[in-house]
Amino acid sequence: xxxxxxxxxxxxxxxxxxxxxxxxxxxxxxxxxxxxxxxxxxxxxxxxxxxxxxxxxxxxxxxxxxxxxxxxxxxxxxxxxxxxxxxxxxxxxxxxxxxxxxxxxxxxxxxxxxxxxxxxxxxxxxxxxxxxxxxxxxxxxxxxxxxxxxxxxxxxxxxxxxxxxxxxxxxxxxxxxxxxxxxxxxxxxxxxxxxxxxxxxxxxxxxxxxxxxxxxxxxxxxxxxxxxxxxxxxxxxxxxxxxxxxxxxxxxxxxxxxxxxxx
Amino acid sequence: xxxxxxxxxxxxxxxxxxxxxxxxxxxxxxxxxxxxxxxxxxxxxxxxxxxxxxxxxxxxxxxxxxxxxxxxxxxxxxxxxxxxxxxxxxxxxxxxxxxxxxxxxxxxxxxxxxxxxxxxxxxxxxxxxxxxxxxxxxxxxxxxxxxxxxxxxxxxx
Numbered sequence: 049x050x051x052x053x054x055x056x057x058x059x060x061x062x063x064x065x066x067x068x069x070x071x072x073x074x075x076x077x078x079x080x081x082x083x084x085x086x087x088x089x090x091x092x093x094x095x096x097x098x099x100x101x102x103x104x105x106x107x108x109x110x111x112x113x114x115x116x117x118x119x120x121x122x123x124x125x126x127x128x129x130x131x132x133x134x135x136x137x138x139x140x141x142x143x144x145x146x147x148x149x150x151x152x153x154x155x156x157x158x159x160x161x162x163x164x165x166x167x168x169x170x171x172x173x174x175x176x177x178x179x180x181x182x183x184x185x186x187x188x189x190x191x192x193x194x195x196x197x198x199x200x201x202x203x204x205x206x207x208x209x210x211x212x213x214x215x216x217x218x219x220x221x222x223x224x225x226x227x228x229x230x231x232x233x234x235x236x237x238x239x240x241x242x243x244x245x246x247x248x249x250x251x252x253x254x255x256x257x258x259x260x261x262x263x264x265x266x267x268x269x270x271x272x273x274x275x276x277x278x279x280x281x282x283x284x285x286x287x288x289x290x291x292x293x294x295x296x297x298x299x300x301x302x303x304x305x306x307x308x309x310x311x
Numbered sequence: 312x313x314x315x316x317x318x319x320x321x322x323x324x325x326x327x328x329x330x331x332x333x334x335x336x337x338x339x340x341x342x343x344x345x346x347x348x349x350x351x352x353x354x355x356x357x358x359x360x361x362x363x364x365x366x367x368x369x370x371x372x373x374x375x376x377x378x379x380x381x382x383x384x385x386x387x388x389x390x391x392x393x394x395x396x397x398x399x400x401x402x403x404x405x406x407x408x409x410x411x412x413x414x415x416x417x418x419x420x421x422x423x424x425x426x427x428x429x430x431x432x433x434x435x436x437x438x439x440x441x442x443x444x445x446x447x448x449x450x451x452x453x454x455x456x457x458x459x460x461x462x463x464x465x466x467x468x
Contacts, residue, residue: 091314094317095321097321098317098321101324102320102323102324141339145335145339145340203324206324206328206331206332209328209332210328212331212335213334213335213339216335235338238339239338239340240341242339242341247340248335248336251335252332
């Protein structure tokens with residue numbers, strides 16, 4: 049393979065990447081435009097919140113509890129060296145509400161709900177159900193994709209809030225019940241340091257953004273999957289990889305925007 | 312699964328999510344400590360505000376009674392102008408003095424108000440005349456060093 053051939057392939061790859069970006073941007077515009085339809089047939093959205101949200105509850109709660117436990121144990125180890133073990137509640141709450149809650153929920157959401165969305169829509173496409181809908185003059189973007197998109201956007205912040213709340217309770221269990229920090233100091237340090245709008249509010253904004261990103265990637269990958277078993281399998285893998293990277297990248301940008309300015 | 316049971320389960324999910332948000336707002340954050348009553352603003356000028364930040368507490372006798380709303384530089388006197396929002400219903404005499412203090416050795420800075428004996432009270436928009444600047448560690452150390460350096464000369468005489 050000579051240099052010209054290498055350059056040609058690089059060009060093809062770059063052009064394909066650009067085309068994919070443009071295609072997905074149009075797809076996003078279509079999705080947003082069909083969102084009002086999801087509100088008109090509300091039960092379709094409610095059923096999707098059920099399959100996206102309710103079934104993710106157990107894993108979100110279990111992970112939140114585990115993260116809270118570990119944060120409290122590790123945080124206590126470091127804080128007690130500086131005689132600041134009383135601040136454990138603040139440490140646990142701030143790390144959960146600002147970062148870990150939205151980010152870990154986003155990653156779990158991509159793995160738990162995103163994959164099932166991609167596989168479902170990919171198989172619908174493989175079984176030509178989407179084509180059949182178009183034959184009946186039903187727009188599959190309105191009937192199938194819009195309710196799932198809206199459900200993802202609604203479910204994600206609720207799941208992230210549950211993750212943070214359960215995590216704080218987990219931190220309370222380890223910090224106060226097991227290690228023996230004074231419960232009054234645990235809560236009062238937390239309350240004096242966590243701001244409703246700057247910390248809790250920004251965390252919720254983060255989780256809404258992650259919900260949009262994860263659901264969009266999952267729907268796009270499912271809708272554009274090759275209509276074969278291998279194609280659906282590849283699309284599902286891509287959903288996890290791209291959503292996870294999107295969550296981590298967006299988190300950096302959002303954190304820089306929200307929290308970098310010194311107060 | 313029937314439509315009704317799905318709707319019930321989703322309702323439960325949404326309820327749990329909202330409960331979590333309420334928990335974060337009330338138990339983990341400081342929404343519960345917000346005063347519903349109004350505030351009134353007074354200003355004070357300091358030669359040096361040190362590390363005072365916006366939203367730092369304003370305390371009197373150790374009790375938090377307000378927050379710092381804004382900090383600006385007065386370009387005519389080159390002093391730091393601090394606007395404080397104090398709780399409505401807590402009145403201070405006009406000869407109240409304001410100090411910038413530090414909570415603990417390394418803690419955050421806050422404003423301490425010490426009421427005077429005047430009959431009149433501060434009105435919204437008034438300025439606190441008597442102020443004491445923040446203690447800047449470098450100034451303190453340099454003062455100490457100068458006084459130390461001056462000492463032996465005095466002894467030799």
